[in-house]
Each structure stands twice: as C-alpha cells, then as structure tokens.
Amino acid sequence: MEFVIKISQFLLSLSLLIVLHELGHFIPAKLFKTKVEKFYLFFDVKYSLFKKKIGETVYGIGWLPLGGYVKIAGMIDESMDKEQLNQPPQPWEFRSKPAWQRLIIMLGGVTVNFILAWVIYVFMSGYYGDTAIATNSIKDGYLIQNEAILETGLRTGDEILSVNGETYENLTDLTYSFLTAEEIQIRRDGVEQTITFPEDFAGRLSDSKKEDGPLLKLRSPFYVSYAIDTLHNAEANIKKGDLIVGINDKELKYFDEFEPVLMANKNQTVNAKILRDGNTIDVPLKIDSEGTLGIMPGGSLNIFEELGYLKITRKEYTFSESFGAGTDKFIKEFKKYGEQLKLIFTPKTGAYKGVGGFKAIFDIFSDRWVWESFWTITAFLSIMLGVLNLLPIPALDGGHVMFLLYEMVSGRKPSEKFLERAQIVGFFILIALVLFANGNDIFKAITR
Numbered sequence: 001m002e003f004v005i006k007i008s009q010f011l012l013s014l015s016l017l018i019v020l021h022e023l024g025h026f027i028p029a030k031l032f033k034t035k036v037e038k039f040y041l042f043f044d045v046k047y048s049l050f051k052k053k054i055g056e057t058v059y060g061i062g063w064l065p066l067g068g069y070v071k072i073a074g075m076i077d078e079s080m081d082k083e084q085l086n087q088p089p090q091p092w093e094f095r096s097k098p099a100w101q102r103l104i105i106m107l108g109g110v111t112v113n114f115i116l117a118w119v120i121y122v123f124m125s126g127y128y129g130d131t132a133i134a135t136n137s138i139k140d141g142y143l144i145q146n147e148a149i150l151e152t153g154l155r156t157g158d159e160i161l162s163v164n165g166e167t168y169e170n171l172t173d174l175t176y177s178f179l180t181a182e183e184i185q186i187r188r189d190g191v192e193q194t195i196t197f198p199e200d201f202a203g204r205l206s207d208s209k210k211e212d213g214p215l216l217k218l219r220s221p222f223y224v225s226y227a228i229d230t231l232h233n234a235e236a237n238i239k240k241g242d243l244i245v246g247i248n249d250k251e252l253k254y255f256d257e258f259e260p261v262l263m264a265n266k267n268q269t270v271n272a273k274i275l276r277d278g279n280t281i282d283v284p285l286k287i288d289s290e291g292t293l294g295i296m297p298g299g300s301l302n303i304f305e306e307l308g309y310l311k312i313t314r315k316e317y318t319f320s321e322s323f324g325a326g327t328d329k330f331i332k333e334f335k336k337y338g339e340q341l342k343l344i345f346t347p348k349t350g351a352y353k354g355v356g357g358f359k360a361i362f363d364i365f366s367d368r369w370v371w372e373s374f375w376t377i378t379a380f381l382s383i384m385l386g387v388l389n390l391l392p393i394p395a396l397d398g399g400h401v402m403f404l405l406y407e408m409v410s411g412r413k414p415s416e417k418f419l420e421r422a423q424i425v426g427f428f429i430l431i432a433l434v435l436f437a438n439g440n441d442i443f444k445a446i447t448r
Helices: 002-031 099-128 171-180 201-207 255-264 301-306 319-344 358-363 371-389 397-410 416-447
Strands: 036-054 057-072 130-133 159-163 183-188 191-196 222-227 243-247 269-276 279-286 295-297 312-315
Touching: 002 036, 002 057, 002 099, 002 358, 002 371, 099 130, 099 319, 099 371, 099 397, 130 171, 159 171, 171 201, 171 319, 243 255, 301 312, 319 371, 358 416, 397 416
Parallel strands: none
Antiparallel strands: 036 057, 130 312, 159 183, 183 191, 222 243, 222 295, 243 269, 269 279
C-alpha cells in the first residue's frame, strides 16, 4: 500500500508538470497560428495507450513515462521529421514565423514551470502558513549520526553558532546551509571553535548511507510510548507519557545519553527516575543482556515543545500577504537549485555523485499522502524542470533559445542542416545524462 501511495504521487506530480510544461509551448504556438500536430503525455514509442485527434492535433498518452512533447510543424525536434523539412516552408509552420514568435513559443514551457511553482508557493503560504523549528530554542546542540558529518569533526551536543559566518533562524535553512559550508562555528563544552569542511563534502554526503539519516537530528527526551508486553519490563510501573530522566544517580536529559549508561548496566536492575505529572518517582527497571529496557520511545514535536525542548514558530498570512511570502519562497528555492547545479558542475566538490534519476525523485515522495508535502515537492520539481530545460543543450528548450538569440542578434538564421546535426548531438548528450543519473540510482541501490 505504501508503494502504491508513493507511485501515485510520483505519477500525478510528473503528469501535472509535463502537461503544463507542454501547454506552455502549445498555447503560444496556437496564438501565433502555428500548427501543432501532436500533444503527448509520456512518449509513444511504437504505440500509444490513448490517442484522439481533435482538429489538427492528435492528443495522446504514451507508455514510456520519461517526459512528454508537443510536435510543432516545421520545427527540428526529437522526431527528426526530415520529410516535412525538405518541403517548401508553409505559413503555418514554426520555421516560417518571426524569430521573436519562435522565441516566445520555446520559452513558454519553462515560463509555465516557474509560474506554477510560484502559484503553489503563494497558495501554500496562504493555506498552510509557515511552520519551522527555531534554532535559538535548541539549547544543547543536535544529535549527529550521519557519517559524513561525523567525519568533519562535529559531535552530538555541539551548538552551531554560524555557517560561513551566517546565522540561521530555522532548522531547515541551517541544515541546507551545510551543502555549501566551508567553515562552521560551534560551541562545545562552553568553548567556541571553528570546524573546516572538506571541499568534497557534498560528494561524501551523497556517499553516506540512507540509514545515516538527516544531517542534524533533534535531541529528544526518553518519552515513553509503551513497554513492549513480551519483554522484561512489561509489568513495570510505566505509563504512556512518562519521561525517564535518570538511571540510578545519573541524570539523563536526552534519549541519546542513555546508551552508554544502559550498556554499562547490562543484566542488572536499576532505579529509574520517572517524571510523571510534574512529580518524580522511582521505578525499578531491568536491563537485558543487550543493554535495552524493552520500552518504546515516542513523542512528537508538539509534545517536545510543551516540555521545553524546542520552540516551533508558526506564521499565518492573509490573502494579500501570501503573495509576498510565496514570492520569497520561490526566489529562495530558485537560488537553492542554482547553488546545487553549481556544485554538480564543479567536479572537485563531488556533488555529481548525488545526481539521481527517476528513482531518486520517486524516493523523495512520502509513503503517506500528505498534500502539503506533495505540493512542496511538486513546486521544487517544477523549478528543477524549468531550470534544466533552460540549459543550452541542443534538443532542450535552452538549446533552441540559444540558436534563436544568435539569429536575433546576428540577423542570420542557422541552416536547417546545422540545426539537424545539433539536434542529434543534443539528443546523445541527453541520453548520456539520463543514463548517468539513473545509473547513479542503480549503483547506490547495489552498493548500499
């Protein structure tokens, strides 16, 4: 069932992005009276799952979910329709239109992608508002378990003061800043110090195992969810909502502090300090041979906030305020993706190791259907699709735009033979990139 939910979100998001992107090409083409022969969701290699001709355009759904396309008459595209191009230009063809009209048609797809992302951020700001964990509420540092972070010298309990000299108000922005971190200022045991990140940290991060988890985890208390009824403390005086705050004479504030104490007292009965309804009581608990209590920890961010372990900031926006907030989010996410591309195209950072294909995109969707998460991911993917399509690679929108700008500046139109060859080169570049990205997914799945 979890797989069905994930694949449903993946396909819905992908379909929405593809259809709207291609619609961005379709609408200006029709406005400029350019013939559109096909409008397809997914690729129809050899056959289609569905197709229907309405007017001069065949609308359909292909079987290969690697993208979609509109086939515009008189345009050198992935169809490589040479027969049509060998005929004299017709007034309804793309190649017969003025350069400025062709430019608008080619920029239509990415324009729609950026508008879609902006609209999603605006509506999410108005409907959900902003919720974040305030970094200044984290008093005793973070739980560090990710191997790539541990290799830098950061340790659990370190208080992070700044990254590259900048401070961050919420945990999300702080965590993201680690991707481009060069120096991190921390306070450990009351002493401030600087940790220098390796130049290839992004690459090391992409090599870390999935079970390593987030870069920064919140330190939480030992909040009792329940005692496992088949294990050694099933009959102990333990209730849901209890906080275990000490073992024997040792006070323990965070769950991560328990492991060494429990391991040191294996196969013993200890006196546990339990905080219940504002009172501290003593409860004898058994520790088994593996150093565990057989008690399931739990709790939520809201509970931990009530207990004073963190503070959640919440901000709501009026209808008019949501436009400004949504625009700010769009700009921030656009810049973030630009930074990621810069890292990827800088080999010494090793960030290219983190490039993923369709499985990587599939994996970011939740196995529970949460609309806020779905729209957040879809907005980011829309930005990603728009930016990638602007890359100056023949066969992408950016390649067509590059040649059109050359034509508009120089006054000379590249020959159709040149454009045809450029399209072939661009096609092979795209195939290589797709193979590399999806090959990375396969390599990670095997090695991890």
